[in-house]
Amino acid sequence: MSNNIIEIKNLVKKFGRFTAVNSISFGIREGEILGFLGPNGAGKTTTIKMIMGLINITEGEIIVDGMDIVTHRKKIKDKLGYMSQKFSLYPKLNARENVEFFAGISGLSRDKVNNKIAELKEIIHPDIIEKSVENLPPGIKQKVALFASLIPDPEILLLDEPTSGVDPKMRRNFWQDIYELKKIGKTILVTTHNIDEVEYADRIVILHRGNIIVEGEPANLVREYDVDSVETLFKEAVKKNERD
Amino acid sequence: MIRLDNISKAYEAVQALSDISISFPRSKTTIIAGADGAGKSTIFRIILGLEKADSGKIYINEDEVRKDFSKITRISGFMPERFSLYTDLTVEENLDFFADINNVPFKRRESLKIRLLENTGMINFRNRRAGALSGGMKQKLSLSSILLSSPELIFLDEPTTGVDPLSRIEFFRIIDMLKEEGKTIVISTPYLDEAENGDHIIFLKNGRIIKKGDIAELKRNVPFRLWRILPKGNIFELIKKLKGKNSEGENFFIKGKYLNFIGKHGDGALDHIDAIEISEQKPALEDIYMYYESEEVKGDAGL
Numbered sequence: 001m002s003n004n005i006i007e008i009k010n011l012v013k014k015f016g017r018f019t020a021v022n023s024i025s026f027g028i029r030e031g032e033i034l035g036f037l038g039p040n041g042a043g044k045t046t047t048i049k050m051i052m053g054l055i056n057i058t059e060g061e062i063i064v065d066g067m068d069i070v071t072h073r074k075k076i077k078d079k080l081g082y083m084s085q086k087f088s089l090y091p092k093l094n095a096r097e098n099v100e101f102f103a104g105i106s107g108l109s110r111d112k113v114n115n116k117i118a119e120l121k122e123i124i125h126p127d128i129i130e131k132s133v134e135n136l137p138p139g140i141k142q143k144v145a146l147f148a149s150l151i152p153d154p155e156i157l158l159l160d161e162p163t164s165g166v167d168p169k170m171r172r173n174f175w176q177d178i179y180e181l182k183k184i185g186k187t188i189l190v191t192t193h194n195i196d197e198v199e200y201a202d203r204i205v206i207l208h209r210g211n212i213i214v215e216g217e218p219a220n221l222v223r224e225y226d227v228d229s230v231e232t233l234f235k236e237a238v239k240k241n242e243r244d
Numbered sequence: 245m246i247r248l249d250n251i252s253k254a255y256e257a258v259q260a261l262s263d264i265s266i267s268f269p270r271s272k273t274t275i276i277a278g279a280d281g282a283g284k285s286t287i288f289r290i291i292l293g294l295e296k297a298d299s300g301k302i303y304i305n306e307d308e309v310r311k312d313f314s315k316i317t318r319i320s321g322f323m324p325e326r327f328s329l330y331t332d333l334t335v336e337e338n339l340d341f342f343a344d345i346n347n348v349p350f351k352r353r354e355s356l357k358i359r360l361l362e363n364t365g366m367i368n369f370r371n372r373r374a375g376a377l378s379g380g381m382k383q384k385l386s387l388s389s390i391l392l393s394s395p396e397l398i399f400l401d402e403p404t405t406g407v408d409p410l411s412r413i414e415f416f417r418i419i420d421m422l423k424e425e426g427k428t429i430v431i432s433t434p435y436l437d438e439a440e441n442g443d444h445i446i447f448l449k450n451g452r453i454i455k456k457g458d459i460a461e462l463k464r465n466v467p468f469r470l471w472r473i474l475p476k477g478n479i480f481e482l483i484k485k486l487k488g489k490n491s492e493g494e495n496f497f498i499k500g501k502y503l504n505f506i507g508k509h510g511d512g513a514l515d516h517i518d519a520i521e522i523s524e525q526k527p528a529l530e531d532i533y534m535y536y537e538s539e540e541v542k543g544d545a546g547l
Contacts, residue, residue, distance in 0.1 A: 039408030040379050138280045165405075167279030167449065168436050168530050169537055172497055179498045183480055195409050196437035196530075199500050218500060231413070238410050 005030040005156060005187050006051065011060035013046050020046045022210035023060065028156075028189055033182055035201030035218075036191040037234070042207040044191045048158050051189075053077060064156070081154030083162055088145040091134035095124055095144045098133060099151070106152040120147060139170030146177065157181065159190045163197065175200045195231045206234060213237040245270055245428065246291060246316065246397065251300035253286055253451075260286045261451045264300070268397075268430050268444070273423055275439040275459075276432040277533070278448035284432035285325065286451075288399050292322055320397040321390035325405065327382055331375030335366060335385055338374050339392060346393035353392075360388040364418060380411025387418065398422065400431045404438060416441040436530040447533050455536040459529065468535055470525045473503045476518040485517065495538075506531070 004027030013021040021043040028034050038044050049055045051062055053073040062069040064076045082088070089098045099120050103113040121129060123143060133141055142162060149157065159178075163171045178188060178200070190201065198204045199218050206214040214221065214237045218230055227233045247267040253260045261283045268274045276284050289295035291302065293313025302309045304316055330338055336357070343353050361367040364384040369377065374385060383403060390398070404412045419429060419441065431442065439445055439459075446456040455462070475482045482503055486496060494513060495506040504525070507513055514522055527535075 037409075039410055040406070041408075165280040165434050167282070167434070168533050170279070172530075172534065175499070176497055179479075193409060194435060194437065200498075201500065231409075234409060235413060 003030050004028060005065055006189075007061075007063040008047075008051075009061040009063070011047070011050065011062065012058045013043070013050060013055070014058045019210055021050075024207070024210070024212050025060075026205050026212060026215060028187060029203075030187055031182065031185055032202045033178060033188045033190065033200070035198040035204040036189055036207065037195065037198055037204055038191075038207035039238070041209075043210045044207055045160060047207070048082075048160055048189070048191070051158065052080060052082060078152070079155045081149040081152065081157045082160070083145050083149035083157070084160035088148060089133045089141065092132055094130050094132055095120060095136070095140075096129050098144060098148055102148040102151050108151070116151060120144075123147065137167075138165045139167055139174075142166055142170065142174060143177075146174070150181075154186075156187045157189070159188065161191055161193060164193060171197075195234055198230050204230070206237060208238050208241045211241060213241045245305050247303040247306075248287075248291070249301040249303065251287075251290060251297045251302070253283075253290060253295065253297050259451050261290075261297075264451075264453060266446055266453070266456060268428055270428050271423060271426045272443040273419060273429045273431065273441065274444040274446065275442035276430065276446045276448055277434070277436055277439045277529075278432070279434050281450075282448040283451040284448060285401055287448075288322065288324075288401050288430075288432070291399070292317055292320065316397075319395055320399060321393060321395035322399045323386050323390050323401065323403055325402045327386035329374045329382060329385060329389070332373065334371050334373055335361070335377070336370040338385060339389060342389040343392045348392050356392060356394075360391055363421060364388055365414070378411070379407050380414065383407050383411065383415060384418070387415075391422075396426075396428060398427050398429045400429070402432050402434070404433060404435070412438065436528070436533055439529050445529065447536060449537060449540075454540045455533075462529075462532055463527070466527050466532060466535075468506050468508050468527070468531075470527045470531055471505045471507070471514060472499075472521075472523050472525050473505060473514070473517070473519045474501060474521040475503055476520055479503055482517060482519075486513070506535070 006028040008027065009025050010023045011021055011025070012019065012023050036044050050057050053069055053076065057070070065079060067076055069076055090101065093101065096117055099116055100113060103116050108116065124140065128136060128140065133144065146162070163174060166174065181188060192198065201218065203217050204214070205212055214233065216224070221233055222230060225233050227236065249265050251264040252262050264287065276287060278284050286295060290297050293316065309315055330341060333341065339357050348356065361370055364387070366381065366384055369381065374382065377385065387403070404415060407415070423429060433439060442459055444457070445459050445462065447454045479498060483496060494508065497504050505514065
């Protein structure tokens, strides 16, 4: 399909003799939420790192908005936002300082930085805005991390396990925030460990041992494979891949 | 058999637990569900005497435990969040080590070991170094090592955090086996979909219980109804429309293509909306948690 904002073709990543990503191809459509699911070591984070240009590709291609990652790394980087709940913020800094820092490295002017802090104050209670991020509850940390990843106004957001350890209410609210981002046209890739969470995505890609074993819309997949849930589908697809 | 009565615990300025009163039904699986920092680990540590409560009482078989926590630890197995395995030892050597420190008689040891390795599907990995196991296998080995002392009570603190989805499913199959053997099991988890595997649940938030009870019963007596709507037009337009006539106890959230609607009363609110499909859903534990959590917030505001 031509309206893919990210196109991944026969992507391979080898670390020495170990193949982490084994010739995968998939696309991310402009404006969609793509759920990226798989066990530990399936190759999710490696794929994200290659899209971000943080590690080199062994074989294959990544095209972002018509540009090749190998030749247009800098331009592509400006289009991408990244967040992982665990690593995105500086724990000893408070929420305001983190936002100032990320706004600073994004090259925002002092006025714009002040605007961002004013926006932050609308989503974070003033009592906790000056507290070290490490002392904030996971749900708040996640909100701040998402906010920080949006500072450079990226077209595409890559979220690596953004909801781990977050309480159910914050998790549901987080997804409502994600839909708000989709509404304004952002494209979002989310990885998760929680199978029940894939129902939030428009489409899902399930990775296992470096291969794509399932791809499609959650509701359609359940119908197509004639199973009771995505969880069953996942179980059976993994078993089949282990046999093959 | 174990009962906590008004247990409270503070670490400096942080109130880790406030007035926790719970018991764990025998031969059942109790789930302690809560986010990071809710107080889950503190409960385990207090029960096992690793931490002293500021106030409240702990009973075992109706005897109060004041100093001698061996009354509890003698019959308990505890798997902390970070498993402690010897990575340079093989699977079998790890089990031998834990059998030694738990004084498992040599006579019984071999058969017990084989049974555990078979039940956990690890028999073919007995000679592999623990350090070379996957996350899911490490978790099963840790569980096996605490089962060597044949505990009646099994405490598992976030056993599935960082473990891949497939291993988690497998893990709960093993838990069910243990329950059938009559073990009393307590598992903490931040994941409510996983909590569905339990019999009994304690919803914990900021050190307080927001609801507890038998899971089947909680599900039978849900004080709200849940509908799933597949809108004909734009989902955000539908939200705007519903928000316009939002009355008390109604709430909604998007999940994929669907708008989920929570109503305290009937489905009257959905009478004049443009939808391809509206169907009533059975609330999951996550929906139930959300309800009681918001009720508590409302209660706090009224104080």
